Amino acid sequence: MAEHPDKAGRIFEVDDIRVTFDTADGAVEAVRGVSMHVGRGETVAVVGESGSGKSQIMMAAMGLLANNGRAAGAVRYRGRDILNVSVAELNRLRGRKITMIFQEPMTSLDPLYTIEDQLSEPLRVHGGMSRQAARARILELLNLVQIPNAAERMRSYPHELSGGQRQRVMIAMALANDPELLIADEPTTALDVTIQAEILQLLAELQSRIGMSILFITHDLGIVEAFADRTYVMNKGRVEEEGPTARLFSAPRTDYTKMLLAAEPEGTKAPLPANAPALMEAREMRVTFGRGPGLFRRDTRLEAVRGIDVTLRQGQTLGIVGESGSGKSTLGRALLQMIPSEGQVVWLGDRIEGLGTEGMRPYRKGLQMVFQDPYGSLSPRLTCGEIVAEGLLVHEPGLDSKARTERVSEAMADVGLDPAMRNRFPHEFSGGQRQRIAIARALILRPKLIVLDEPTSALDRSVQKQVIELLRRLQRENDLTYIFISHDLAVVRALSDYVMVMKDGAVVEEGPTGELFDRPETDYTRALMRAAFDLRGLLADKAA
C-alpha cells in the first residue's frame, strides 16, 4: 500500500472504468468513466435502475464481460491493477480474495453436482485442501450460513433446495476461502421478502464475524438504506451521487436521487360505495396439479389452491398477496377458467365454471389478464400493433382493417404510447413500454375485469410508479375492476381496497386494505409486513 499512503484501508478501487459493447448498431457505452472504492470491512451499495451499468462494472472487474464487451480504465485490488492481468493471475484472486454471488440462485449452481462437490471445488483448487479437510470445512461453512441439517444437505442436489437455501449455499461458496471482498449482485432480488430479510441478516452477521467488505449491487433502495454504510447512485453509466447512506437518504443532492427516493408507490384507493353491484362470485375454488396414482405413476397431486371464496364488486381492486408458491397466480388463472379447477364461479349472473375453450370465448372479452413478464408476454415476431389488435380479431371480426387500426391507436394513446410506434417490434421497447402494450392489449376489448398478475414486479421503481398511476387512471375512466396479484406489499397497499393474504394455497387473512395493513391479525401477515416495510428495524434487531 506504499503507493497510496493517503488511501490506506482501501482494498478495492475502480478508477475511471469504461465498458463498451460492440453491437450490430455500433459501439454502446454501458459504463462511462466510473470511479469507486471499498474500504476494509465496509459495506458499499451500488444502486441504480436496470441499464445503469451497475452490474457491468463488476463483470468487467472480475473478467466476466460478454464476448463483445471491452473495458478500459483500472481496477485495483490492494493497489494492484487486476483489469489487465492474465486470466491465470486473475484466477488467483477471484474465487479467493474477491468472490461474487449472483442474482439467480437457480442457475448459478450446476444442477449436475451435489452441494458438497460444488463447495469443495474452490476449497481444493484455491485452498489446496484434501478431500477430508474440505469436507470438514464445508460442514463448517454450511453451519455458518445456517443451513439446517448441514451434514445431510451436503449430499443434496441444487434442485432439492429452496431458493433461499440455494442462495445460502452460494454465500457459503463465496466464503469458502475467507475472502476480503464479497461482491453481491442483486443476491435477493429473486427471493421472497421474508427470505430476503433472512439472507440480509445472514450477510450482516457474517460481515461482523469475518470482517470482510461487501459491495452490494441492487435496485432496491429499501435494502440499501437498511444495509449499506456508503452508497453510489448510478444512472446511465455514470455515478450520479456518492456518500454515506444516511446522508444520501436524508439529504439527496441530485435530482435523480431525489426522483429514485420519491418513487415509492404512494396514495391509496378510496373504498367502494356500498351499493356497488356484484361482478363475480366464486365459491370453494380448488386447483389440483398432477395426476393421481396410475399403473406406472406415483401420486403426483398437489393442491395449489384449497377452497377459496372470492367476491368481486364493480370498480373494486382486490389485492392478492403471498410469497412465491402460495397459489396466488394459480387462483387468478382459475377464476378466469384458464386452468382446470373446481368450484363455482358466477360472472354477471352466468355460471362459467367448467366451460371449455369454446364456451368461454364470449366471456373472454370481459375478462382480461396482464402478465408479469413484459419480455415474455409479447410475441417477439409480431409488431406492437398486431399484438394489441389480436383480441379484436377474435371478438370483433367484423371490423375492417381501418377501423381496427383506429381502435389500436386509441388503446395505445390510452396507455400513454405514441400510436405511431405501432409498427415496431416488442424488443424495441423498454420494459415499462412493453407492460403498457400488454395493458393496451387487454384494454382494447373494453373488459370489465382485468387480472393483473404481478404487472409491476419486473419493472424499476420509477417505471413501476408510472404504471401504477396508469392503472389508477384507467380504472377511474373505464370503471374497471382489478384483481391485483403481487408479492410487493407496497404496491398492493397503494392500489387495492381489499386484500387477501395467501399462504400454501389458502387465505390466511383478508380484509379492507387500511384495516389489514394497520392491524394485521396473524403472525404470517405481520412477518410479511415487517420484512417489506421495516427491513432496517429487522436487521437492527438481529444485530442487537
Place this chain on the structure above:
Amino acid sequence: MTDLANPAPEIAAGEGTAGRSLWAVAMMRLRRNRAAMASLVVLVLMALAGIFGPMVAPHDYSEVYPEFVKVPPSLAPYPQQDQIVPAAEEALARARVEIASIEVGGGGVTIMVTSESREIDPRITRYLDRSDVFSGSEMVEVSGDGLSATMRADVRELYFIAGTDANGRDLFSRILISLRISLMIGALATGVALVIGVLYGATAGFVGGRLDNVMMRVVDILYSLPFVFFVILLVVFFGRNVVLMFIAVGAVEWLDMARIVRGQTLSLRRREFVQAAESLGVRSRDIVRRHIIPNTLGTVIIYMTLMIPKVILLESFLSFLGLGVQEPLTSLGVLIAEGAKNMRNAPFMLFWPAATMTVLLFALNFLGDGLRDALDPKDR
C-alpha cells in the same frame, strides 16, 4: 455468458414508424459474417449454374462422343492436333480408298485420296461426317479419271474443360445437371420434411396430452424402420425415379424436424404470450399459426440449412448404392461413384464432382452456422 445484443431502448415518439423486426436484425448480423455471406454467394451461383447451366452448356449432358472417352480436362479444344490425322484415317478406313496425304490447317483438313481400281464415290465424305471430329465435309476436286480426289472437312472443335466420362459424355455438363438434381432433391426433400415436420410437431406439442403421446409414438415407430430397407422397398414397388427419392428422403427427414418443432412448441407453450393469447380467447389453430410457428422458425431455418447437405449426402449414398436417379440423368453421388470406379486411369472423373460436392456442402454448412449465430445469438 450472453452477449449484449441490444441495449434496452427507450423509443422516442416520431422517430420513424417502421420497426426493425427480429428478422431484420438477424439479417444485419448475418451480413456482418463474411464466411456466411461468401457461402451465400457461392450457393446462389451454384443454384444458378444448376438451373441455367444445362441450358447454355455447349454439350448436352446425355450426348455421347465415342471418340472422346475419358479424355482429361483441357482448356484447349479437342481433338488435339495429333489426334486429327488418326481420326481421319479411322473415319475413312471403311471407304476402301487409299489416303495419299492429310494436311491439317485452317480449321480443317484437306485429304487427298486415291483408288486403284474403282472410281471414287463422292458420297464417301459421309464417313467423315459420321465422326464427331469432322463436319461439313465436301469433295473439293475429283480427278478426271475419278481415281483420285481431294476432300475438305472442317474439324469440329470441342471443349471438354472437365474432361469426359467413361461413356464419352462431357463431365462439365454432367456436373451442371447433377448440381440441379442434387440441389432439387435437397430443397424439395427438405421442403417436404419442413412442411410435414413443422405442422406435425407444432400440433403434437401444442395439443399435448394423449394426442401428443400417440403422435410421437408414431414418429418413434417410423424412426425404427431401417432407412435403406425402406428405400429398397419403395424402389421395388414403384421403380426408380427422382420423385420417389424426394418422397423417400422427405419421409424420413421430417421425423427429426417434427421432434425439434415439438420440443420448441412445448417450451413456447408455457411462455406468457401464448397464455395471453389464450386469455384473449384466440382459437388454438390461430395460436399455432400466429404465435407458435413464427417463433419456431429461427430454429427451423437453422436446422433446414443443415438438413439440405444431409439430404444431398443421403441421396449420394443411395445413388452410390445404385438406388438413386436413373441414367442418363445424374447426381453428384452418381458421378462420384463413377469417378471412384475410374480413379486410376481418369482421376479427374472423381476430382471434379467431389470438389463440387465439397464446396456445396461447405457453403451450406457455413451458411447454416452463420444463420445460427444470427438468429440465435444467445445460444452460442
